[in-house]
Amino acid sequence: MAPRIGVVTFPGTLDDQDAVRAIRLGGGEPVQLWHASADLKGVDAVILPGGFSYGDYLRAGAIAALSPVMTSVRAAAGKGLPVLGICNGFQVLCEARLLPGTLMRNEQQRFKCSVQELVVESIDTVWTCDFAPRQAIRIPAKHGEGNYVADAATLAAIEANNQVVFRYLHNPNGSEHDIAGVTNETGNVVGLMPHPEHAVEGLTGGSTDGLGFLSSVRRFLSVQV
Template sequence: MAARIGVVTFPGTLDDQDAARAVRIAGAEPVPLWHADTDLHGVEAVVLPGGFSYGDYLRAGAIAALSPVMSSIKAAAAEGLPVLGICNGFQVLCEAHLLPGTLMRNEKRRFHCSVPELVVESNDTVWTCAMTQGERLRIAAKHGEGNYVADEATLARIEANNQVVFRYGVNPNGSAHDIAGVTNEAGNVVGLMPHPEHSVEELTGGSTDGLAFFSSLLRFLTAQAS
């Protein structure tokens, strides 16, 4: 039976259907989750996709972090539910304090769109366990507020705890320490600015490296079930 992976839709979400398609291509079953719904419908993992939740009013992800579905996701994540936040989803996870740091406007105040090279810093997470440390992935990116910011104490802590999951090969947005993605201490919640769901087919993304996120999750779920 295929793993059931929830894909959340907030008002303003753009990439929920892309995320659902990526889940399907990876061999799992996408389950739609609405922002106002507190029921996670028994999913085995959750993806928070990209877009402009609630129009990015106040701060990107700030209102979405207070939505009913996030209350359920926070409780489930504390119990070990795997959660992946992509772009705006990463911003939501930071605003919900499921991940350290925050995302600010890109350093040069310009919207960034490219297929950057990411360096895998940690494969000790649910979403990267099928990857190799030091591996380089090509993952599509598109964001205006992807500049990862944290105070020096937080940066020192996440570096020491191996919570930096990805770094940019070439920093496109001014992120501290070239950080492209981080994890919580337990390794079940991961957020990153680039879009793995846009890099699952050669035809549209020029790379299938994004599939490694979902194959990592499925490897973890299979191991948990055995």
């Protein structure tokens, strides 16, 4: 049976339908979720897609992190629900304290749009277990606030705990330690700035490496009792 993967839409979300399409191409059943509803509709996993939730007012992702749906996501993630935050979704997860660190303005103070080469640093997560260790993947990125920062103690802890999931081969935004994505301590919540949902068809994206995220979560869910 295809896993049911929820896609949350916030005011200002713009990549939700791309995520829905990617889920279908990756063998899942997309379920659309609304920011103002706490009902997760019994999904097997959740994706927080990219965009500009609430216009990035206050801080990117800060207002969305307080929405009713995130109350449910936070509780479900604590019980092991797989959650993937992409770009703005990554910012939301950090603001919701489901992931360590935060995302700031790019070092150059400019919006960056390019295909990024990433190194998979950890396959010990729900969303990366189908990759190979140190695998190089190509994923599009488009962001103005993708500069990952954390204090020295947090950086030391996530490095020691194998919580850095992706690194940029060529850092586009000034992120500490070239970090492109991180996970929580249990490996079920992952956030990254690049967009795997834009790398699922060779015709349009030039790469299908994004399908590895979906094959990973399918693999994980298939062995759950």
